[in-house]
Amino acid sequence: MSENLSRFSRKIEDEVLGATMTRRSVIRKGAVLGLSMPVAASILAACEDDDPDDDVVDVDDDDDEPAVEPDDDDEEPVDDDDEPVAEEDVDSIFGDDYEPVGNVGGQIVYGSFSDAATMNPVLSQDTTSSGIINMFSRALVINHPLTTEPHPQLAESWDISDDGIEYTFNLREDVTWHDGEQLTAQDVVFTYETHMHEDTGSPRTAELTDRIDTVEAVDDYTVQFTLNFPASPFLQVNCIYRLIPEHILGDVEPADIAAHDYSIGTEGVTIGCGPFQFQEWVSDDHITLVKYPDYYEGEPNIDQWIMRVVPDQTVLAQQLGTGELDVGSIQESDFESLDAQEHVNVHMYDTFNFTFYAYQLDEERTTLFQEPEVRQALLYALDREALISAIRFGIGEVATGTMPVPSWAYNPEGIERHYDYDPDQARELLDSVGWVEGDDGIRERDGERFSFEIYTNAGNEIREQYVAVMQEQWREIGVECTPQTEEWSAFLDRITGTRDFEMFLVGFSWGVDPHQETMWHTDAQEGGFNMNRYSNPDVDDLLGQALATTDRDERTEIYTEMQNIILEDVPSAILDFPQGIVGVNTRVHNLFPTDVDYDTNSSNAHEWWVDE
Amino acid sequence: MGRFVLRRLIQMIPLLIGITIITFALANLVPGSPVSNLELDPGARPEDVARIRANLGLDEPLHVRYFVWASNLVQGDFGLSLRTHRPVLTIILERLPNTLLLTGTALVLALVFSIPVGVYAALKRNSIFDQFATMGAVAGVAVPNFWLGLMMILVFSVMFREWGLPALPSGGTHAIGTGGDLLDRVKHLIMPAFVLAFSATAAWTRYIRSQMIEVLRQDYMRSAQAKGLKDHIVTFRHGLRNALLPLVTLMALEVPTLFGGAVIVETIFSWPGIGRLIITAASQRDYTVIMGTVVIVSVLVILANLLADVMYAVLDPRIRYE
Numbered sequence: 001m002s003e004n005l006s007r008f009s010r011k012i013e014d015e016v017l018g019a020t021m022t023r024r025s026v027i028r029k030g031a032v033l034g035l036s037m038p039v040a041a042s043i044l045a046a047c048e049d050d051d052p053d054d055d056v057v058d059v060d061d062d063d064d065e066p067a068v069e070p071d072d073d074d075e076e077p078v079d080d081d082d083e084p085v086a087e088e089d090v091d092s093i094f095g096d097d098y099e100p101v102g103n104v105g106g107q108i109v110y111g112s113f114s115d116a117a118t119m120n121p122v123l124s125q126d127t128t129s130s131g132i133i134n135m136f137s138r139a140l141v142i143n144h145p146l147t148t149e150p151h152p153q154l155a156e157s158w159d160i161s162d163d164g165i166e167y168t169f170n171l172r173e174d175v176t177w178h179d180g181e182q183l184t185a186q187d188v189v190f191t192y193e194t195h196m197h198e199d200t201g202s203p204r205t206a207e208l209t210d211r212i213d214t215v216e217a218v219d220d221y222t223v224q225f226t227l228n229f230p231a232s233p234f235l236q237v238n239c240i241y242r243l244i245p246e247h248i249l250g251d252v253e254p255a256d257i258a259a260h261d262y263s264i265g266t267e268g269v270t271i272g273c274g275p276f277q278f279q280e281w282v283s284d285d286h287i288t289l290v291k292y293p294d295y296y297e298g299e300p301n302i303d304q305w306i307m308r309v310v311p312d313q314t315v316l317a318q319q320l321g322t323g324e325l326d327v328g329s330i331q332e333s334d335f336e337s338l339d340a341q342e343h344v345n346v347h348m349y350d351t352f353n354f355t356f357y358a359y360q361l362d363e364e365r366t367t368l369f370q371e372p373e374v375r376q377a378l379l380y381a382l383d384r385e386a387l388i389s390a391i392r393f394g395i396g397e398v399a400t401g402t403m404p405v406p407s408w409a410y411n412p413e414g415i416e417r418h419y420d421y422d423p424d425q426a427r428e429l430l431d432s433v434g435w436v437e438g439d440d441g442i443r444e445r446d447g448e449r450f451s452f453e454i455y456t457n458a459g460n461e462i463r464e465q466y467v468a469v470m471q472e473q474w475r476e477i478g479v480e481c482t483p484q485t486e487e488w489s490a491f492l493d494r495i496t497g498t499r500d501f502e503m504f505l506v507g508f509s510w511g512v513d514p515h516q517e518t519m520w521h522t523d524a525q526e527g528g529f530n531m532n533r534y535s536n537p538d539v540d541d542l543l544g545q546a547l548a549t550t551d552r553d554e555r556t557e558i559y560t561e562m563q564n565i566i567l568e569d570v571p572s573a574i575l576d577f578p579q580g581i582v583g584v585n586t587r588v589h590n591l592f593p594t595d596v597d598y599d600t601n602s603s604n605a606h607e608w609w610v611d612e
Numbered sequence: 613m614g615r616f617v618l619r620r621l622i623q624m625i626p627l628l629i630g631i632t633i634i635t636f637a638l639a640n641l642v643p644g645s646p647v648s649n650l651e652l653d654p655g656a657r658p659e660d661v662a663r664i665r666a667n668l669g670l671d672e673p674l675h676v677r678y679f680v681w682a683s684n685l686v687q688g689d690f691g692l693s694l695r696t697h698r699p700v701l702t703i704i705l706e707r708l709p710n711t712l713l714l715t716g717t718a719l720v721l722a723l724v725f726s727i728p729v730g731v732y733a734a735l736k737r738n739s740i741f742d743q744f745a746t747m748g749a750v751a752g753v754a755v756p757n758f759w760l761g762l763m764m765i766l767v768f769s770v771m772f773r774e775w776g777l778p779a780l781p782s783g784g785t786h787a788i789g790t791g792g793d794l795l796d797r798v799k800h801l802i803m804p805a806f807v808l809a810f811s812a813t814a815a816w817t818r819y820i821r822s823q824m825i826e827v828l829r830q831d832y833m834r835s836a837q838a839k840g841l842k843d844h845i846v847t848f849r850h851g852l853r854n855a856l857l858p859l860v861t862l863m864a865l866e867v868p869t870l871f872g873g874a875v876i877v878e879t880i881f882s883w884p885g886i887g888r889l890i891i892t893a894a895s896q897r898d899y900t901v902i903m904g905t906v907v908i909v910s911v912l913v914i915l916a917n918l919l920a921d922v923m924y925a926v927l928d929p930r931i932r933y934e
Contacts, residue, residue, distance in 0.1 A: 109788070115892070117695045125650060201664055203656035210657075237655070255667070258697040283696070283703065284884040284892070286788050306788055311879045311888060318765055319782055322773050489644020489897055496651050497643075527658055 092590070093145065093604050099589045106610040107304045108588055110600065111316045111328030115284050115309045119270045120263035121242035122194050122202045131598035132307055135289055135605055136178075137242040137272030140169050140188065140223075141235060142603055145596045148406070148512040150235050153603070154183070154243065154273070164230030167239070171221040174296045177245050178271035178278075185217035190246035192225075199255040208238060233513070245271055275300040275606035284309050301609035320344055320583040326610070327584050327591065329599045332393045332462070335581055344583045348395065350405040351580045351595040352512065355466065357454065357505040358495075358532040358572040366502045368452055375570040376419075377429035381477045382470060383421040388576050391465045396578040401563040402516060405577050406595065408552060409514035414560035417567045426477045435478075443478040451480035452502040455494060458485035460507075466575070467505055495531050504531075507578075512596065514559050517543050520566060534571035587611040613925065620918050628910060629682075635906045636678050639899055645670060646694045646897045668694050681903060690907075691900040693893075700904035703889065708908070710785055711885035714877070715870040717801055718808035719863070725813045730820025731852060737825065745817060752814025757873055761807045761880035768803060783882030804881040808873050812866055819862060823855040830854070857928055864920030868913050 092098035116129040121137055124130045141158070144151040152158075155169040175183040192215045195202045202208075211234060213226045227234060244262070248269060252260050261269045265281035272278075275297070276289035287307040291300040308325065310316040317334035319325040321341050330338060330346075339346045359369035359378075369375055384398045397405060400412040430443060430450075438444040442451060454470070456463040467483040474481045481503075486494065495504050508529070510516065517524060520539050524530035542562040546555050582593035582600065590607045593599050647665050650656045665671060672680070684691060690700035733745040769782035781800050786792025792800075827833065828851060836846045875887035886905055893901035925931045 118697070125653070125656075198663060199667065201667055203650055203653060203660050203664065205663065206657035206659045207655055259692055264696060264698050282884065283698075283706065284888055285784065285882075288788075308784070308788060308882070309884075310783055310882045312762075312882070314762060315765060315782060315880060315882065318770055322769055322779070322782065324769075324782060487642075487644075488895065489648045490642065492648045492652060493643035529652070 092607055093151070094590070094592050094607075097590075097592060098607065099609075101301055101607075101609050102589065103609055103612050104301050105303050106612070107306060108302055108326045108591075108608060108610060109306045109308055109324070111308050111310045111319060111325040113309070113311050113313055113316060116281070116287060116307075118258070118263050119265040119278060119281070120244065120257065120260075122191065122200060122244055123258055123263060125203055127598060128307075131600070131602070132287055132289075133242055133272070134274070134597060135305060135602045136270075136274040136276050136278055136292075137244075138175070138274050139240045139242050140171075141239040143236055143240060143512060143596050145592070145594045145601045145603060148408075148596055150239075151603075155239075158235075160235070164232065165227050167225040167227070167234065168218070169223050169225075169239075171223065172296060173221050175273050176294055176296070177247075177273050178292050179245075179268070180294075181245065181247055183243070183245075183273050184220045185223040186220075187243050187246050188223045189215050189217050190250060191241065191243045194244065194249070194254065194257070195241065197254040199253075201258050204238075204241070211238065236512070243273070274602075276305055279304075284311075295606055297606050300606040305605070317583070320585070323585060325583075325585075326588050327582065327600060329580065329582050332391075332395045332578075332581065335393055335395060338583050343586050345586055347582045347584060347593045348579045349582075349594050350397075351578060352404045352406065352510040353507055353578050353580075353595075354399060354404060354510070354574050355463070355505065355507045355576050355578065356572050356574045357470075357503055359570070360499075360502045360532050361571060362499070362533045365500070366452065368450065368502065371433050372569055373429045373433045374435070375573075376568075377426040377477070378474060378479065379419045379570055379573045380422045380429070381426035381479070382419075382473055382573075382575070384419075384575055385421065387466060387469055391462055391469070392576070392578060395581065396576045399574040399577055401560070402520075402566055402574050403514055403559065403563065404510050407510070407512070407514050409556045409559045411556055411560045414557075414564075415567065416564050419567075419573075423473075423477055430477065430479075437478045441478055442480045449480065450478065451482070453482045453484050455484045455486060455491060455501050455504040456506060457488045457491040459488070463505055463507065470505075496529075499531060514555070515543070515546060516559075516562075519572070520562070532571060534569070536565060536569055538565055539569075613922075617918065617922065620921070624911070624914050627914065628907065631910050632682065632685075632903065632907060633678065636681070636899075636903060637674065639894075639897070639902050640674055640677075642897075644897050646899070648897065681900070685907065690904040693898055693901050695893075695896055695898045695901075700900050703901065704886065704904055704908055707884055707886045707889050710883060711871070711874055711878070711887060713801070714804055714808060714883060714885060715867075715874055717805040718812065718870060718873075719866070721805055721809035722812040722816055723863075725809070726816035726820055727856070730817045731824055731847075731855075733817070733821045734824030734828065734855075735847065742821075745821070749814040749818045752810055752817075755810065757807055757811065757876045758880055760810060761803070761877060764803050764807060765880070783880075785883060804877050804883055807880075808870065808877045811873070812870065816859065816862065820855065820859065823858060824851065827851050827855040853927070857924070860920050860923045860927065864916045867916040868909075871909055871913075 112128050112131075114126070114128050116132050117126055118124055118129050119133060121130070121133045124133055138154050140153060140155040141150050142153045143149070154171055154175060156172050157170050159168045160166070169188070171183070171185060171188070177183055192208065192212065194200050195204050196208050196212065198205060211227050211229075211231045213228045215223065215225050218224050225234075248262055248271065249257060249260065252262075257263060263270075265278060265287070267279050270278040273296070275292055275295040277292045278287075279290050280286075280288040286309065288304060289306070290304045291302065293299045310319060310325070310328070313331050314334065316325065316328050317330045317338050320328050320330065320338055321344065323343065335346065338344055359375050360366050361369060363370065388394060388396045388398060400418065401410075401415045403410045434445045435443040435450055436445070438449065442449050444450065454467050456467050458464070464483075464485060467481075471481045471483055491504075491506075494500055495506065508519075518528040519530055520534060520536075521528065521530065521543050522535040522537075522540050525533050525535070539562055542558050542565070546558045546562075580593065580595055580599060584591055584593070587610045589609050589611075590604060592601055592604075594601055597603055645665070646668060647661050647670075650661045650664065669677065669680075681691065690704070692698065693700055693703060696703070729745050733742040736742055765782045768780040770779075772779040780803055781787065782803075783800075785800055786797050787800075833846060833850055836850045841850075871887065874883075874885055875891055877883065878885045878887040879891065886909065889901065890905050890909075892898070893905065
């Protein structure tokens with residue numbers, strides 16, 4: 001783990017230094033591209049509703065933690081060896097990076113651009129709500145913020161039967177709800193039954209009802225799930241749900257839970273078993289949590305934690321600068337000015353996010369992208385280095401394969417075809433399939449012009465700039481592309497509902513597990529995210545193999561092979577892997593942003609402390 | 613007069629019905645729904661999305677939903693937010709004071725600045741002052757709210773702090789963690805109110821100036837002067853009063869503009885008001901909140917117009933309402 005950590009911090013240093021170095025070249029490259037740095041545009045866009053929570057699509061994941069697809073067999077189906085070791089000294093999840101407590105008391109103010117929707121973990125569908133809920137509530141298991149493996153939280157240990165059907169969890173016996181009541185196995189049963197009840201409004205009802213046959217309290221501190229069939233993602237996807245107290249919600253009609261005082265945030269009613277307890281929610285303004293002294297991992301160091309809603313991202317970055325906020329995620333464009341502030345540490349970390357554009361492969365919509373040569377040509381024609389340095393200020397990486405950088409299946413060495421910027425090759429490829437330049441400089445074939453529209457969501461300045469530059473670069477190889485922007489919900493409806501597009505560009509987020517079935521498998525054309533109707537039996541086969549393989553190295557190989565096929569076919573082109581950027585005031589200690597538990601990793605929130 | 617007001621109040625009813633029908637139809641016919649984001653959540657299966665939709669009552673035909681909503685409204689029930697499940701009326705009433713405080717302060721600020729400047733510029737036509745005032749007014753109309761807001765934050769919050777000067781807070785209605793005493797709240801109010809007042813001030817200054825110039829040319833002004841009245845009496849009692857009359861209408865018309873401006877200003881200054889509520893509700897397709905705010909804001913705007921008409925009659929004895 002310490003190895004992992006040093007890899008991480010080195011990575012962060014590299015990226016920070018790298019980004020500041022490349023910043024100077026940004027303007028130059030921008031000028032080459034014919035880009036004027038759209039300062040006004042970025043300010044304007046910042047005023048619009050530009051909520052990344054809303055418009056980064058979580059491909060694989062639920063509201064909580066990144067998901068694992070039904071193949072994840074990294075876990076031996078036996079007792080996990082990750083149990084916390086009873087040691088005298090502090091056993092922080094962040095190991096060597098843990099800083100001994102230098103001060104007790106004080107508060108941390110966290111800035112968020114959107115407000116929460118609910119305080120009920122069963123109902124939460126958005127990252128802001130889940131991020132706050134994770135501060136005051138706890139789950140059986142969490143995904144480790146650094147290794148992304150399952151890690152005990154309320155369950156001290158667990159046992160999975162050899163056939164993968166029975167999951168038995170042994171709960172800690174020292175856990176109390178914020179009103180002093182003991183947490184028992186009955187609360188676990190209640191939480192999952194609430195999830196599975198049709199009237200509650202949980203977005204997980206169908207999946208859980210499908211997977212779980214029964215959930216029972218064997219005794220006060222043992223709970224047993226019996227599944228309908230072996231579903232290896234169960235542990236890392238479904239056992240990370242936060243618990244709700246039966247003694248508060250047990251008598252409430254499931255249909256009334258959403259509007260219950262517990263869900264809308266009420267002091268003394270909205271209780272969890274985490275290090276902080278709910279105190280106040282002034283909507284669109286702030287949410288206050290105060291420490292819970294009897295927290296089972298020890299009394300938290302800070303007195304209170306406040307989430308403050310700052311809807312404008314530029315202002316959010318400025319407030320980190322003025323010290324009005326202690327912690328907050330910022331955009332690439334604000335990196336430089338914030339990094340110049342001595343009292344702010346800017347953390348950068350690799351994420352599971354990616355930007356991609358999809359070719360419409362449904363012949364009934366367009367026949368332009370039927371040949372792989374055409375799809376390859378368009379990707380060769382894009383100078384992605386320049387895109388990232390000009391638009392993302394160099395913060396992010398050109399995607400080599402389809403695997404995100406932090407994934408254990410990330411294997412750039414195994415990727416055969418690299419799409420380095422090569423407009424000549426692009427032209428050759430287009431010539432080879434009969435698309436030749438017409439009188440107006442746009443390629444034609446059989447009287448058809450190579451002209452299409454690309455959709456992206458309005459208000460996301462980065463994507464808007466991406467499509468604008470792509471238009472320029474494709475123009476150079478004689479391809480006409482017209483950018484269209486659309487309001488987020490309408491755009492979603494277009495790409496997932498009506499599928500009325502020739503091409504679209506959007507950002508997604510993979511789950512922690514590398515099983516990218518939802519985008520590449522033929523079955524994912526309906527109900528999944530294969531929105532452009534890609535189908536390749538070889539890819540389907542490989543995905544099937546990966547499902548049945550438990551060994552990580554073998555799986556990595558299979559996924560590498562799959563990526564090589566996809567990179568030949570290029571049904572969708574993954575352009576880049578952006579990085580997360582979180583500003584943390586230097587007075588805050590032991591807070592380590594990563595991409596696993598939202599941006600601030602509240603799993604060790606009791607260890608956070610602030611200077612006097 | 614009483615009958616006039618009553619008639620106008622009764623006229624509000626069909627107007628409101630029209631407004632709500634149009635808004636309801638528009639809000640619902642736009643693509644997307646409160647469950648749009650769930651459609652992209654692989655953990656949520658299509659049957660979950662369908663069930664949650666049905667639980668929210670979104671499966672009913674549009675006209676049925678409208679009548680359900682309208683009949684509840686008549687009984688004073690604005691419904692629950694589709695996103696937070698809190699009562700819409702509670703949500704609105706939490707925000708309304710913030711917005712009224714902000715727009716009210718902006719209105720007062722705009723009047724306090726625009727009247728003296730406009731009048732003085734008119735009296736000293738073509739003087740240096742007049743030219744500066746005109747230039748300032750043009751600039752004021754041209755400067756967008758969001759830009760001015762960001763610049764003010766940059767100067768008065770960020771730079772002032774760096775220079776060790778007393779900085780203004782860059783957002784919120786009061787310091788979090790404290791109740792917020794009067795001074796603290798005033799500090800928080802200064803920048804957003806100023807930004808919101810800025811373009812109105814500019815527009816009104818120009819308007820008052822030209823009105824005043826118009827009035828100064830009138831015969832009655834000359835007769836007043838000929839009567840031997842003192843200059844300031846002529847200017848203020850005869851001139852200003854006549855010049856300001858149309859301003860009453862202008863102010864009433866300005867109310868919706870201020871609400872519109874509040875959308876941007878509230879976003880920049882993290883001000884939890886109605887403007888932001890509308891924006892968030894619209895982007896999340898929280899239909900009940902959209903409808904609730906539309907009703908409340910429409911009523912406010914209609915009442916402001918009514919008030920303007922009444923004021924007009926009070927200020928101008930020539931006007932009589934039957």
